[in-house]
Amino acid sequence: MLKRPRTLNTLIALALCVSLAACVSSQTTSFKIDDRDFPEKPDSFEIVVFEDELPDSEFTRIAHLNYHIEKTFFGPSGLKAAFDDLKKQARKVGADAIIEVKKTRSMLNETLIFNVSAVAIVFEE
């Protein structure tokens, strides 16, 4: 049986690893929808997530948050990372909680597109 040279095998494996590692890209975006500036919250501040319902107390929407990931074949699902990232963005804009979480998933050729958006809010005193 004809054996493939070791150098060639190594080269193919290396190319495959580089290619697959480069096939996941994520980006986060947030933009204000309220003119006021709110102080950034510390990392220890726990952002409450209202996935399916709205909070009982009065609130104001202050920013739109978005987490977008495009990946090919393998790679983490991205949902955990998405929520962690949304909470991080929420703290940065000075929010108390996030509401209206919306998840979408679509395909473009070989690429899986996964998007999570939410609205950052502050509770009115």
Place this chain on the structure above:
Amino acid sequence: MLSKKLKIVSISLTTILLAAGATTPLHAGKAKVKPTSSESSEKETKRLKVVVEELAYSVDELQIASKQALVAIGCKIKKEQPDFIEAKRPNKIGVAVGSGGEILKINFKIIDENNTEITVATKKTMAGYVGQRLWSEELLENIKTILSEKE
């Protein structure tokens, strides 16, 4: 024999990376998307798609919804003016074709206080052309969905 095989592998890998848009040619950023005039509602070629529609929303409402819709499809907003948004989907490397590289432009024309004409244009660029999509129609639908959900 070995060097011939290595040469073939090296050529194949270069081809895959170029197709995936791993490199961006200098002219990629200079691509222009010129929306059509307000009379036409749709214009489509292989590289460009423009859709125009009058919506019963103010320009401010449309601005916010447009930005939401753009980031949701992975765009990075490059320019932002009261009547104009320009965005680009960054190039991404894939196993075969990759994705991204499209340039999207949105124009707003105020009809009156509560009515605005919106023009959405997508243009494919050279880098990663195979993995690109004309997003105009889908983007306009997403904008309308976002606006209707807020009502």
